Amino acid sequence: xxxxxxxxxxxxxxxxxxxxxxxxxxxxxxxxxxxxxxxxxxxxxxxxxxxxxxxxxxxxxxxxxxxxxxxxxxxxxxxxxxxxxxxxxxxxxxxxxxxxxxxxxxxxxxxxxxxxxxxxxxxxxxxxxxxxxxxxxxxxxxxxxxxxxxxxxxxxxxxxxxxxxxxxxxxxxxxxxxxxxxxxxxxxxxxxxxxxxxxxxxxxxxxxxxxxxxxxxxxxxxxxxxxxxxxxxxxxxxxxxxxxxxxxxxxxxxxxxxxxxxxxxxxxxxxxxxxxxxxxxxxxxxxxxxxxxxxxxxxxxxxxxxxxxxxxxxxxxxxxxxxxxxxxxxxxxxxxxxxxxxxxxxxxxxxxxxxxxxxxxxxxxxxxxxxxxxxxxxxxxxxxxxxxxxxxxxxxxxxxxxxxxxxxxxxxxxxxxxxxxxxxxxxxxxxxxxxxxxxxxxxxxxxxxxxxxxxxxxxxxxxxxxxxxxxxxxxxxxxx
Numbered sequence: 001x002x003x004x005x006x007x008x009x010x011x012x013x014x015x016x017x018x019x020x021x022x023x024x025x026x027x028x029x030x031x032x033x034x035x036x037x038x039x040x041x042x043x044x045x046x047x048x049x050x051x052x053x054x055x056x057x058x059x060x061x062x063x064x065x066x067x068x069x070x071x072x073x074x075x076x077x078x079x080x081x082x083x084x085x086x087x088x089x090x091x092x093x094x095x096x097x098x099x100x101x102x103x104x105x106x107x108x109x110x111x112x113x114x115x116x117x118x119x120x121x122x123x124x125x126x127x128x129x130x131x132x133x134x135x136x137x138x139x140x141x142x143x144x145x146x147x148x149x150x151x152x153x154x155x156x157x158x159x160x161x162x163x164x165x166x167x168x169x170x171x172x173x174x175x176x177x178x179x180x181x182x183x184x185x186x187x188x189x190x191x192x193x194x195x196x197x198x199x200x201x202x203x204x205x206x207x208x209x210x211x212x213x214x215x216x217x218x219x220x221x222x223x224x225x226x227x228x229x230x231x232x233x234x235x236x237x238x239x240x241x242x243x244x245x246x247x248x249x250x251x252x253x254x255x256x257x258x259x260x261x262x263x264x265x266x267x268x269x270x271x272x273x274x275x276x277x278x279x280x281x282x283x284x285x286x287x288x289x290x291x292x293x294x295x296x297x298x299x300x301x302x303x304x305x306x307x308x309x310x311x312x313x314x315x316x317x318x319x320x321x322x323x324x325x326x327x328x329x330x331x332x333x334x335x336x337x338x339x340x341x342x343x344x345x346x347x348x349x350x351x352x353x354x355x356x357x358x359x360x361x362x363x364x365x366x367x368x369x370x371x372x373x374x375x376x377x378x379x380x381x382x383x384x385x386x387x388x389x390x391x392x393x394x395x396x397x398x399x400x401x402x403x404x405x406x407x408x409x410x411x412x413x414x415x416x417x418x419x420x421x422x423x424x425x426x427x428x429x430x431x432x433x434x435x436x437x438x439x440x441x442x443x444x445x446x447x448x449x450x451x452x453x454x455x456x457x458x459x460x461x462x463x464x465x466x467x468x469x470x471x472x473x474x475x476x477x478x479x480x
Contacts, residue, residue, distance in 0.1 A: 023128070023213035024349050025283040027270060028341070030079070030217070031263060032072060032136055032168075032224040034316060035293020037250060037300030038260055042317050044300075046240070046250045047260040051268030052319070055285060059321030060330045060368055066380060066397075067291045068338040070306060070313035071388065072167060073111075073138050075290040075338055076219070080119045080139075080155070082342030082358020086383035086451035088113070093167060095142050099387045101461035103408050106386055107452035112141040112150050118357050120342045121156030124215050127351050130208045131156055134201050135219035137163030151182075157217070159183075161200045168224045169193055175221070175228040175259075192230055194222050194259070198266040202273050210277075213349070220266075222259045225294065229258025251297035281323045284348055286341065289316040303423040307389035309404050309413075310423050314382065322348065326368045334373060335397060337380045340364050360449075381445050385454045392454055396442040403428075403438040407454050412439065 036042060040049045041056035068078035071093040074085035085091045089110040096106070113119065121131040133152040140150040142165050152160040162181040171180030175193045178186040187196055201218055208214050237254035246252060267287065274280040292299050292306045292313040299305050299312030306313055318336065320326060325348075339361035343353050347363045366372035382395040385407065392407040400418035405411075414428040414435045428435045446453070 022282070025213050025279060026124075026215045026217075026345060026348075027274070027283060027285045028215065028217045028345075029267065029270075029285065029287040030076070030135075030219045031287070031289045032220055032222060033291065033294045033306055034223060034289025035251075035295070035298030035300065035305070036302050036312065036315050036317065037248070037298055038223070038293060039317055041319070042300060043248065044250065045248060046237075046244055046246070046252055047257050049260060049264040051264045051271065052287065055267060055271065055287060055321055056319045057329050058323075059285070059319055059328065060326045060332055062318040062320075062332050062334075062336060064333055064335045065288060065316050065318030066335065066337045067289065067314045067316050069382065070291050070308060070384065070390075072136075072224075072290045076137075077113055077139055078338045078360075079341050080121070081113060081117055082120065082339050082354075082361040083117075084339060084360045084381060084383070084449060086381070086446065087360060087449040088117075089452055090139075091383060091452070092386040092388075094138060094140065094165070097387055099465065101459055101464045102387055102457055103460050103462075103465055104385075104392060104454035105457040106392075107454060109385075109452060111144070112146070113139060113155060115149070115154075118354060119156050120345065120358075121215055121217065123156075123342075123346060123351070123354055123357070124349065125156050125158070127349065128212060129349075130158055130212050130214040131217070132159040132161070132201075132204050132208075132214065133157040133163050133217045133219065134161045134197050134204075135163065136167065136221045136224070137219065138165065138167040140165040159204070162197055162221075163219070168226070169221050174226050190230075192262060194220065194262040194266055197221075198269055202269060205270075205273050205277060215345075216270075218266075218270075220263060222263050223256060223293070227253065227255045227259065229255045229262060233258030233261055248301070249297055251293070251295045253295070256295075256298075283323075284345075285321040286319075286345075288318045288338075290338075292316070301422060304390075309384070309390045309393045309395060309406075311402075311417070311421070320364075320368055322368055327370060330370070332367050332373075334364075334367055334375055335377075335380055336362075336364050336367070336375070344368075379441065379445075381442065383446060383451050385452055394442055394446065394451075396438050396445070398438060398441070401434065401438065403435060403442065405439060405442060414438070 041053045067075040069075045073093045077090045094111045152163045161183045172178045177191040234254045237257035241252045294306045296305045302312035303310040304312045342358035343361045343363040347365045379398045395404045402415045404413040412428040415423045
């Protein structure tokens, strides 16, 4: 018996077991480094995703869904808090890059979520939900005195399987056993991480669904590197690539294709388990990603990829299945963002909003039910006062228009995404009035959320400014 099953026994108390099982259950699936072009339902032809495509055929697929940041930790915190990274000051992946000679100094940003905030799992837990976390967490202040106080179990989850400070698998076998992750059985040699986490999630469903409503939050380590997959899948896609007609300029990486297939198999197993338990009709499934794919050919033709300022870094697949509420095979073009999941799931659960918590989210229930094709919001924002693959920047999307402001020199880029989805035609100089109006709106928003701004770096050295250094690694023991 694995350690996490022992932990599960703590959940099944008589008080909780009496909870109203008519409440909506949730399976939230968050994929790491998920590119716009990784699923068949979004146009992929080399990668094979029959289960995910089936999920899309049963729910609603979004064409303008965004992560709250181009890198992982801020996007993940935005989902749980319902707040923009600029507001929480958690604005980079933990622990970020170090550029001591860059033109601008990075602000003293936050590497944890405040316990004063009521997060999404905490709000659901208060309403009688069993809450379980599986997979990648990466929301802990590495090396800080309060490190141990920021595991998933300290932020509203009853159970944590696999979540720790890691942003990618770093166990002895990486994606293969042994995994070195809390409450996850290492299994046998050759076992693959995605499969083992799915085993644990399926066991959770078997042990909890008859007693109380649940939130199963599955945060996949895949598709983050190191790029690894079972050898039989690597062989399959290596062979497929030999004769594949790559008309869409897809990323023909056999190992990554195998990782996608393992992800798809996981989604299929979870869907089948819900059906077997007779609770599929009372369970919402949400599938999305935390930032763009890590390769420029993984983003379905969108410009750039993870860590950049353009669409390929932040536009994400989003599929929502809500039986009896959302029309099967429907699509939505409205702009939505990661902060929206918190108020949406509360409304789905029949719970009142927490307006003082999810300050930057809008419930997308009207879109899902078809009662409206638009939200009461015309803009979404990004704030990245850090150096990565791109220079520090801020961005705003208003309707079809997107403006990017680069902080080092104030340079602006302006695009009409309806006419130019690939952001190939910069209109900042030809439409200066539009650019300046959006810039003022972006600046006003930053003031309203108390966004941290960069400052001039007295140690600036143009000769070495672009040479990045990562913060020193600090090892921490795995905890539950």
